[in-house]
Amino acid sequence: MNLExxxxxxxxxxxxxxxxxxxxxxKGSGPFPEPLRAFAVRYLxxxxxxGETLKSVVERLGVSEPTLQAWRRGQTPGSKKTRSSExxxxxxxxxxxxxxxxxxxxxxxxxxxxxxxxxxxxEGLGLEEAAQLMRRLAC
Numbered sequence: 001m002n003l004e005x006x007x008x009x010x011x012x013x014x015x016x017x018x019x020x021x022x023x024x025x026x027k028g029s030g031p032f033p034e035p036l037r038a039f040a041v042r043y044l045x046x047x048x049x050x051g052e053t054l055k056s057v058v059e060r061l062g063v064s065e066p067t068l069q070a071w072r073r074g075q076t077p078g079s080k081k082t083r084s085s086e087x088x089x090x091x092x093x094x095x096x097x098x099x100x101x102x103x104x105x106x107x108x109x110x111x112x113x114x115x116x117x118x119x120x121x122x123e124g125l126g127l128e129e130a131a132q133l134m135r136r137l138a139c
Contacts, residue, residue: 007043011060014039014040018036018062044057110127111125112126
């Protein structure tokens with residue numbers, strides 16, 4: 001059997017099954033079975049390889065553009081789940097940083113070092129001594 005004839009036969013079966021599934025139910029209710037969704041996505045890919053538009057394909061299939069696009073992304077209409085591995089974002093939470101008890105008990109450094117632009121260094125000065133040295137050197 002010719003490949004195009006086979007595809008057209010599958011297309012007709014898809015349309016009949018889609019019509020049967022839609023009969024007697026509200027618009028958009030009840031998902032299409034996975035084999036039907038897979039056929040529609042394959043059919044779309046093949047048609048687009050031949051240069052056909054999405055609009056022409058949905059007209060032939062008898063489904064809406066949003067539905068076919070959702071199937072192509074791996075979604076079923078009405079669901080928010082995708083097959084992609086994109087991480088879900090979580091809301092930001094406030095964080096309060098407090099020093100640990102061990103850190104709070106440790107002594108604060110009481111000596112300083114002064115380093116000049118030329119590279120010489122004076123170490124072991126107290127805060128007042130370092131400030132006086134910087135004033136005298138006009139830093």
